[in-house]
Amino acid sequence: MAEPRIILHHFDESPFSEKIRLIFGLKRLAWSSVRISRIMPRPDLMPLTGGYRRTPVMQIGADIYCDTQCIMRELERRFPAPSLVPKGYQGLAWASAMWTDRCFFQNTVNLVFGTLADKVPAAFIADREQLRGAKFDVAAMKAAIPQMRDQFRSHLEWIDIQLRDERPWIAGDAPSLCDIDAYMNIWYARSNLDNAADLLGEYDHARCWAARLHAIGHGERTEISSSEALAIATAATPQTEELPDLDDPNGRKVGDKVEVMPDDYGKVRVGGAIVALSAQHIAIRRHDPQAGEVVVHFPRAGFLVFAA
Ligand SMILES: N[C@@H](CCC(=O)N[C@@H](CS)C(=O)NCC(=O)O)C(=O)O
The missing domain is CATH 3.40.30.110 (Glutaredoxin)
Structure with missing residues (x-):
């Protein structure tokens, strides 16, 4: 069938x-x-x-x-x-999402919406307030940009450190869930921030890794x-x-x-x-x-x- x-x-x-x-x-x-x-x-x-x-x-x-x-x-x-579940990291590969999808993502979201601030449509803000059950406070996010940049940099550096032995992917020779999960935040920052190149600038390994992920494409x-x-x-x-x-x-x-x-x-x-x-x-x-x-x-x- x-x-x-x-x-x-x-x-x-x-x-x-x-x-x-x-x-x-x-x-x-x-x-x-x-x-x-x-x-x-x-x-x-x-x-x-x-x-x-x-x-x-x-x-x-x-x-x-x-x-x-x-x-x-x-x-x-x-x-x-x-397989996207790397040998030797079967548990950690799944658990990595608890880092990338929560803590890392919330930093990236705040950075993105703090930067877009006045450009975010009112209907989108109202919708995301309903989603969160809390205020979607773009003014507070804008004020927190310096803090969020620091946070984003720490997370990004962890990716870079992992790649510094010249491995192509986070868990070694093949792309895995670890790469996909972490990359989401870089993709999101790059899609929305004019200064994303500056944020990535000091991290050559992470930058080249992101280019490899981008090149994979979306299938058919x-x-x-x-x-x-x-x-x-x-x-x-x-x-x-x-x-x-x-x-x-x-x-x-x-x-x-x-x-x-x-x-x-x-x-x-x-x-x-x-x-x-x-x-x-x-x-x-x-x-x-x-x-x-x-x-x-x-x-x-x-x-x-x-x-x-
Ligand atoms: N833990 C969820 C999070 C998904 C998530 O937050 N998605 C965002 C869009 S990227 C969202 O749902 N936004 C509100 C919406 O689309 O209604 C997952 O892994 O799928």
């Missing part, structure tokens, strides 16, 4: 989406792109995710993958070669509409097999009704019945009036699970 089509719901300016686009490049995959709006509402996407609103989301038929950790895991499972991309993607989900049946976790510390079982929510921002609870469960992954089945039956997948690290 032909491999079902991979659909990425994303927007071009999204750094987290850039991680996944690069993985498509590294694994030489063909994929369908649904360009979503940078701000809510996203009426054709919410029936698929059940309310999860962060970007990107990957769809394969009626299986919906939320969060880049979960998307990367699924891409590695379905397309294991070339084709555009489709959000309504086409929704119709694909509606016509499909979820393929996720049941997988119990006998060691689940809270005794959760396949079939239990739960709600899943990010622990940091975009805190929308998505409800459903457990289909598959492990220390790194939870998949829940839900029924949507438009999409029909879908299975929505989340990572465990950084996500909270509540009994419904």
